[in-house]
Amino acid sequence: MADKQTSLQDLFLNALRKSKTPVTMFLVKGVKLQGIVTWFDNFSVLLRRDGQSQLIYKHAISTIMPSNPIDVAAIVDAVGEAQKKQPLLQEIFLNAVRKSEDSVTMFLVNGVMLQGHIASFDLFCMLLEREGMAQLVYKHAVSTIQPARPLNLAEDSTDNGED
Numbered sequence: 001m002a003d004k005q006t007s008l009q010d011l012f013l014n015a016l017r018k019s020k021t022p023v024t025m026f027l028v029k030g031v032k033l034q035g036i037v038t039w040f041d042n043f044s045v046l047l048r049r050d051g052q053s054q055l056i057y058k059h060a061i062s063t064i065m066p067s068n069p070i071d072v073a074a075i076v077d078a079v080g081e082a083q084k085k086q087p088l089l090q091e092i093f094l095n096a097v098r099k100s101e102d103s104v105t106m107f108l109v110n111g112v113m114l115q116g117h118i119a120s121f122d123l124f125c126m127l128l129e130r131e132g133m134a135q136l137v138y139k140h141a142v143s144t145i146q147p148a149r150p151l152n153l154a155e156d157s158t159d160n161g162e163d
Contacts, residue, residue: 038053
């Protein structure tokens with residue numbers, strides 16, 4: 001990545017903050033929080049509801065879902081596609097899924113199932129879209145990702161480090 005400004009979560013959270021879009025935030029333990037994102041940094045998010053603010057640590061968040069559609073295309077364009085000499089397996093896999101535009105079934109560590117297509121991803125998050133709505137999914141909350149159809153990973157990696 002070139003700089004911090006292209007971070008998927010920063011772009012997503014900033015779009016929510018600027019538009020004051022109400023969000024539903026699910027924590028890894030299954031707790032549901034609702035409010036408006038008023039501030040965030042590398043480690044936490046400030047959520048405001050009914051005049052009260054609460055600090056939520058990002059390591060406890062599984063997903064953030066806006067109540068209204070947001071401009072996903074602008075976020076995806078701003079993130080771009082990271083080019084590495086030796087991409088990680090997850091990058092090869094997620095790029096193949098993203099490019100196929102097929103839907104995926106994603107299970108979180110707490111057993112929750114999510115479905116949609118991966119619009120974008122970075123080192124820490126994925127942007128999952130379904131029926132015109134998007135949600136930010138933190139990778140630390142994900143256990144498995146299964147595409148709807150088989151993928152040809154050989155097309156996305158000339159040398160994956162295995163023989």
